[in-house]
Amino acid sequence: MASIELPIQPLEATVKHRRAPAWLQATPLALTFVLFFLVPLVITLIVSFWDFNEYQIIPAFTFKNYAAIFDGCSSMTDVCVTFKTYWSTIKFCAIVWAVTLLTGFTIAYFLSFHVRSSGMQTVLFLVCTIPFWTSNVIRMISWIPLLGRNGLVNQALLSSHMIDKPLDWLLYSNFSVVLAFVHLYTFFMIVPIFNAMMRIDRSLLEAARDAGASGWQVIREVVLPLSKTGIVIGSIFVITIVMGDFLTVGVMGGQQIASVGKIIQVQTGYLQFPAAAANAIILLAVVLMIVWALTRIVDIRKEL
Template identity: 60%
Template sequence: MASPLVLVLVLFLVMPIIMIGTVSFWRATEFSIIPAFDFENYSFLFGSPVTYSVFLNTLKYALITWAVTLTLGYTVAYFLAFHVRSLTWQIVLFLLCTIPFWTSNIIRMISWIPFLGRNGIANSALLSWGVIDEPLDWLLFSDFSVILAFVHLYTLFMVVPIFNTMMRIDKSLIEAARDGGANGLQILWNVIIPLTKPGIMIGTIFVVTLVMGDFVTVRIMSGSQSANVGRLISNDIALLQYPSAAATAVVLLCSVLIVIGIFLRFVDIRKEL
């Protein structure tokens, strides 16, 4: 009975990864691709200081985005699960959170440009309120705008698994903790957070993997002034350097798997699945 699922996984997951790994050992010239087993792509990749800089930049985006989305996502999920008593209102408010995701990621990213620009809404408002004397240049085409776009795009991926986990918590446990004299902060730290760790971990895996593999957001929101690993791969593909792009993709895949492996050592998400 499992054979159809195994076949699907082999055809659409295992085989593409094997092909990418194979191509990563090929050589490419300006005019052709040579199928040969060669470590030239990897030696160039690991021998370039740009590679380490870009990977560190990618990791920086992932960690900052993860921290912000976790804070926002946990707050929203906590409010929906424990402060909204009516199931109808929970559904309504949750659907409101999903409305921005009914549009394209590109549209949602571009919508920040007139808001954050030098003559945009944010700078105009701050100038009119007397908060600043001149427009802020770092609001747009900077790391700030990139991370802001990431948070906007991926917060829901943190909200959903955490909210799902919180809804499964037995309310009698919280009542027992309250009867035992625990205050709200103690209940949150000692009861709710430990029971929601699987949801936190699932949301973390979603956010980190999406951010580390993204390249469009970085290109648009940084004004092509910053780079991540996804942009390296995109640039190689644009130059028809498929072996180099494949080698970078393999290294990125291994990096993401290592990060996920580290996360999974802290929480057993099989309890949630």
């Protein structure tokens, strides 16, 4: 009896047939993005054009909130409060970015090229996450017994006769704010840079050394260019977080240092939601411009 041979479909065709369409796979992420990002953003934009008084929010279209933000900024004799606040915020952001970049690059370089064992890399990488084992508030409060007038640092300096009186600028100052930011957010710079460095072909480093390049030349000519993607991603993380932070500035600055995030937090505390929404939209626009400038340096989509 003649046997009937059935056509055998290739395995790839079977898998392709069973695979869900691309739009169906992207639907859950798209819905999450729309629900938790686009919808709140649109609501914030709408509320920023509403009016308000001491008792209620009035859903009437007005530019009053934006006009109030830039009130007095047209004067050429003095800088308005808004520009001063943004300058203070950008100043903190630039200092924190520079310190975290230097620290994060150094730590990532050590973990990538000087720690040979993958197990030890994992252990040291977990050590970097220790600050995240507690909340931000506890991490900030832990600096107060160290940096206060009667803290351990001042007591040690007084005992060693290096100073005659306690240093007031260690706490509730620009220094303490920057220190807390670096403590909190350096890890966000380490992770993407470390990931970028781990993808570098080690033979390139060996070839550079064989060609007579010094250690600094290897870092400048090989490691740094190939780590640009991680540097840009880490910079975006740090800058976006610091620009909107109000808790660190309030606690470590002793409620005496102004920032854009702090203004928004105060306005929401006084139920001035339209004014806070207008400030949030302007802050978002400034952050997006910074992110756009960073992405002009490196095309992240192509590099990844």
